Structures are given as C-alpha cells and as structure tokens.
Amino acid sequence: MNRVDRLFAILTLLQSRKFTPAEKISDKFHISIRTVYRDIKALGESGIPISFEPAKGYFIMQGYFLPPVAFSTEEANALLLLESVAYGFTDKSIQTHYSNALNKVKSILKFSQKERIESLSDNIRFQLHPGIKYDFDYLSVLQEAISSKFILQISYKNNNEETSKRLVEPIGLVFYAFNWHLIAWCHTRNDYRDFRVSRIIDLKNTETPFKKQDHIELNAYMKQLPVNY
Secondary structure, three states, X not given: OOHHXXXXXXXXXXXXXXXXXXXXXXXXXXOOHHHHHHHHHHHHHOOOOEEEEOOOEEEEOOOOOOOOOOOOXXXXXXXXXXXXXXXXXXXXXXHHHHHHHHHHHHHOOOHHXXXXXXXXXXXXXXXXXXXXXXXXXXXXXXXXXXXHOEEEEXXXXXXXXXXXXXXXXXXXXXXXXXXXXXXXXXXXXXXXXXXXXXXXXXXXXXXEEOOOOOOOOHHHHHOOOOOOO
C-alpha cells in the first residue's frame, strides 16, 4: 500500500470510530508508531481536523464528514459474498439491515462494477443443513442493548421446556455450536448465564442502564464455553 492510499485508509478508520489509539493504527497498517505520528500530522496539515485525547486516542472533530466512499470491485465483491453468510447465519433483523446497507453500496458503484456484481450475485450460493434455522428476530435488538449497556427483559425457555422471565445485562453475542448465544448477567441468578437466542420467546429493551459496573470481558467468559467451535 502506497502512502496516499494508507493516508486515506487511516482517515476512513478514524471516521469509523470514536477514538483510535496510535497502536491500533500501527497494528492495522503494519507501520511504526513514528510513522503513525507522521501520517496523522500529514492529515492535519491537509486540513482534516484531527484531535487527540490522552488514554483514548485520535478522533476527528465533530461535524467533519468524508466525501462519498469509492469501493473497488474486489471490496464490493467481498461485501456481496458476506451477504450469503448474513442470510445463512443471522436472523431476519440483521438480514434486512445488511441488505439495505449493501444496496447503498451498490448505488455508488460504477456501471461496469454493477454489471459484474449482478453477474457474480447469480453465481454465489450458501447451502445450510436443513435443520439449522434462524427464524427469530432479535439480533438487532440485542446488539443495541449490548452497545448501549441497557438491561433486557426476556422470556426464556430452557432445555427442560420450562419458561421464566429474566432481567439481564447483556455483555455479548457468541456464535458457537451452530447457534447464537447471548451472554448476560442474570439478575435472578446473580451470575452470568448463556442464553441460546433461539429459545428466547419474548424480548424487550428496558432502556434502563446496567446496575453492575464491573462485567467480565467477553473473551474471558468464552473460555468457559462447553465447546470451542
């Protein structure tokens, strides 16, 4: 990647996050921290309002927007391929959002790119085991609660077909054993619990902030999962 392309890629990365540490830029683009400093300085000198907050990282001042993004054919093809994955391994809510987002990408492609991507779309298929179905509609709501740190109220049916109502603080979603699982702090059990999303009967975002402030990291919890796939 030449420097001009790298500068644009760094700018896109900064625009996609609230704060971006220099170390993350260094790791992503395989450059030294000193080079990161030089690149950030170059972006600033070109008129882009980049600022820095200690212990958090660089950020672009509010109100600055990038011009419309141009996608390469390879990037558009990669997004198209992931559409099959989205329809194979996510629920109706995510499928709808992904389809809408992909249509926005397609709308800014060049005419020649649109022809190629339409042709490619007709030649990509994703075959799943007939027993695997994700006919629920919760993943989008769960994502919002996780990112906003809001308590959820759920009705849940366990392995014994017993139904209970719980207030939970969701810390993450994990896909394993061919199912989506919600990892959350359960107010009833006063401990972390693994809820298979397909067993959630009803779901409501209470929009009430978490009460517990020192949740375990999701990566740490994953070490307790019964299988590693």
